[in-house]
Amino acid sequence: MARFVLHPRVSGARMPTATLATILAELARYEATETPASPISVAVLRNHTVETMVPLLKYHLFSNGLKPTVDLGGYDTIQQEVLDPGSVAYDPRRDLIVVTWFLDHLDPQSRRRGWDPAKAIDTVDSTLSHLCERSESTVVASTFLPPLHADNELLSGSLDGHRVDGVRRLNDCLRELAARHSDQLYLVDIERLVQRLGEDRALDYRFQYMNRAPYSKDLLDLFAQQVAIVGRLSKGQVKKVLVLDCDNTLWGGVIGEDQLEGIQLSAHDYPGRCFYEFQQSVLNLYEQGVVIALASKNNENDVWEVLDKHPECPLGREHLATWRVDWNDKASNITSMASELNLGLDSFVFVDDSGIECELVRQTVPEVTVVQVPETPYDLPSLLPKSGLFETLSVSSEDSRRTQLYRAERERKRSQESFRDLDGFLRSLNLRAEIAEATESEVARVAQLCGKTNQFNVTTKRHTEAQIRAFAERDDAAVFVMSAGDNFGDLGLIAVLIAEHADGTGTVDTLLMSCRALGRQLERVFTHHCLSELEARWGVESWQSSYERTKKNALVENLWEELGFQLEEQSDEFKSYSLATSARQSPAIDYVAVSTPGNAVC
Amino acid sequence: MNERVRQLMAQVLQTPMESIDLQTRQEDVEAWDSLGHMNLCLALEEEFGVKFGDHHVIEMTDVGTIVSTVADLTSN
Numbered sequence: 204m205a206r207f208v209l210h211p212r213v214s215g216a217r218m219p220t221a222t223l224a225t226i227l228a229e230l231a232r233y234e235a236t237e238t239p240a241s242p243i244s245v246a247v248l249r250n251h252t253v254e255t256m257v258p259l260l261k262y263h264l265f266s267n268g269l270k271p272t273v274d275l276g277g278y279d280t281i282q283q284e285v286l287d288p289g290s291v292a293y294d295p296r297r298d299l300i301v302v303t304w305f306l307d308h309l310d311p312q313s314r315r316r317g318w319d320p321a322k323a324i325d326t327v328d329s330t331l332s333h334l335c336e337r338s339e340s341t342v343v344a345s346t347f348l349p350p351l352h353a354d355n356e357l358l359s360g361s362l363d364g365h366r367v368d369g370v371r372r373l374n375d376c377l378r379e380l381a382a383r384h385s386d387q388l389y390l391v392d393i394e395r396l397v398q399r400l401g402e403d404r405a406l407d408y409r410f411q412y413m414n415r416a417p418y419s420k421d422l423l424d425l426f427a428q429q430v431a432i433v434g435r436l437s438k439g440q441v442k443k444v445l446v447l448d449c450d451n452t453l454w455g456g457v458i459g460e461d462q463l464e465g466i467q468l469s470a471h472d473y474p475g476r477c478f479y480e481f482q483q484s485v486l487n488l489y490e491q492g493v494v495i496a497l498a499s500k501n502n503e504n505d506v507w508e509v510l511d512k513h514p515e516c517p518l519g520r521e522h523l524a525t526w527r528v529d530w531n532d533k534a535s536n537i538t539s540m541a542s543e544l545n546l547g548l549d550s551f552v553f554v555d556d557s558g559i560e561c562e563l564v565r566q567t568v569p570e571v572t573v574v575q576v577p578e579t580p581y582d583l584p585s586l587l588p589k590s591g592l593f594e595t596l597s598v599s600s601e602d603s604r605r606t607q608l609y610r611a612e613r614e615r616k617r618s619q620e621s622f623r624d625l626d627g628f629l630r631s632l633n634l635r636a637e638i639a640e641a642t643e644s645e646v647a648r649v650a651q652l653c654g655k656t657n658q659f660n661v662t663t664k665r666h667t668e669a670q671i672r673a674f675a676e677r678d679d680a681a682v683f684v685m686s687a688g689d690n691f692g693d694l695g696l697i698a699v700l701i702a703e704h705a706d707g708t709g710t711v712d713t714l715l716m717s718c719r720a721l722g723r724q725l726e727r728v729f730t731h732h733c734l735s736e737l738e739a740r741w742g743v744e745s746w747q748s749s750y751e752r753t754k755k756n757a758l759v760e761n762l763w764e765e766l767g768f769q770l771e772e773q774s775d776e777f778k779s780y781s782l783a784t785s786a787r788q789s790p791a792i793d794y795v796a797v798s799t800p801g802n803a804v805c
Numbered sequence: 806m807n808e809r810v811r812q813l814m815a816q817v818l819q820t821p822m823e824s825i826d827l828q829t830r831q832e833d834v835e836a837w838d839s840l841g842h843m844n845l846c847l848a849l850e851e852e853f854g855v856k857f858g859d860h861h862v863i864e865m866t867d868v869g870t871i872v873s874t875v876a877d878l879t880s881n
């Protein structure tokens with residue numbers, strides 16, 4: 204029987220946020236547990252009382268898989284701390300700096316008729332510009348809240364020079380700053396958060412006038428959630444795969460029992476519409492580049508019947524990168540999809556309505572983020588957007604093609620099984636690679652790869668767009684990229700090599716490759732071409748390179764040895780290598796057609 | 806009620822529950838400064854589903870007053 208009937212427990216307009224006491228208890232539990240989470244160090248600069256936010260922020264950072272330290276700047280000392288190189292903002296280990304201004308405290312004149320925002324704009328502009336130039340940390344600034352109770356309320360939307368207009372100009376200044384520092388400065392839109400909660404829940408005038416603490420605990424909680432998401436993304440921890448259950452998740456009811464006509468899925472009726480719109484939210488993620496997969500206990504043909512034949516099913520087979528529709532346990536199925544897609548389990552999000560399946564996955568593969576379908580179907584369409592799991596810090600055109608790329612990978616794997624030896628298989632792929640120096644339009648993609656490539660990454664240097672641009676502009680440095688493709692489709696831009704030289708010695712700063720391109724020997728071809736090109740250009744006599752161990756890059760532990768480099772020094776964390784250019788050999792690989800900008804396919 | 810208030814205070818003010826009784830005053834607990842007091846009020850409001858007026862916030866400077874204030878507000 205279908206589970207989604209009008210639910211009797213429907214009640215309450217209050218958003219279910221956890222109480223301060225609950226969060227403090229959870230935080231104490233997190234702090235007492237030893238976890239392998241990567242550390243994140245956050246400073247909060249503020250001109251209002253935000254002490255309540257500190258435990259909330261720590262809690263949300265823990266929930267995002269990080270191990271936080273949070274330091275609070277002095278009360279109303281934002282400018283001083285930004286100007287003082289010894290301040291809390293410039294701690295060398297700082298990952299993230301939060302800046303939050305409350306307009307009343309920044310410029311008390313803002314409460315008066317005829318307020319001129321020029322001074323406030325100047326302060327905000329110079330403070331944030333200075334901070335972004337001085338610091339390499341990611342910066343999160345909150346926007347300014349328009350006055351909720353203005354004089355001439357009725358005219359506030361149309362009157363030039365009204366206070367509301369002044370705040371708009373102040374926020375425009377923030378947006379311009381964020382565009383100028385697009386790989387460093389991110390904004391939290393406080394106005395939207397206030398909208399979500401409503402004024403009465405978002406602002407606490409009692410404590411604003413008693414303690415200069417205008418934001419309620421619930422507003423600080425939402426603010427902290429957003430900051431924690433930026434924190435997670437700035438550490439390169441991106442969710443890449445969405446694994447969906449089918450019955451009572453993609454549609455209401457059980458296809459095996461209710462049949463095609465009986466399941467709830469419709470653009471018009473309740474509750475079918477909730478599932479319809481949920482599927483649309485999944486399609487939005489697909490277009491954003493999230494890899495979509497199914498894990499369902501069903502007969503495979505029943506599921507295809509819905510995806511192929513249901514007249515109002517937005518999701519189709521073509522959107523899926525892979526699936527496991529069988530009776531195996533879902534934890535093993537998710538693990539096997541992770542190895543098929545060459546993606547880490549910590550980049551997986553699993554959505555299911557069954558508490559038992561959710562718990563099984565949570566316990567067996569704790570790296571996977573588990574989201575349980577709410578019992579109220581009308582909360583389903585907003586489930587994924589509200590979770591913040593698939594937020595991104597930048598959008599590149601590469602993203603939107605990712606599922607297609609993984610799909611092609613899947614077909615490649617299938618065809619691999621029909622070849623007896625690897626060489627024969629690779630030969631049959633008609634591999635092609637285009638190797639060139641990165642152009643301006645590729646910088647965002649290079650930064651994205653530096654930010655999130657974990658496995659095939661020898662030094663794991665998380666270079667930003669600005670740093671990559673700086674390498675590319677130097678005469679004594681170069682940034683190479685490789686795009687590749689084969690019979691099954693384009694792999695896109697999948698590898699980066701950054702090198703520099705001085706006094707006849709070349710140094711490889713970065714060598715990384717997206718894991719979707721593994722197993723084709725493309726890394727050998729790529730490295731060889733880059734190094735040959737640079738040897739001719741710079742006249743280097745020897746190369747130096749290194750391997751820096753992380754929790755995830757064991758894959759390339761012996762890459763330099765395989766490429767013929769000599770091990771020089773070795774510790775648990777680090778290996779350094781060298782190789783005389785005269786001793787470097789070209790790889791004996793003849794099944795990759797390489798093209799470079801100078802010459803056609805060679 | 807006493808227990809719940811003391812437990813909450815211990816949690817918010819990061820202090821052992823045994824060190825808090827009805828006679829404990831604000832100056833006896835190190836973390837019970839003005840910001841600790843604000844967090845305590847917020848946590849009490851959430852725990853007991855009440856809303857303090859400014860005079861409550863100002864007057865609740867010892868555990869006995871907190872317990873009687875919460876009792877008053879929850880009985881109405």
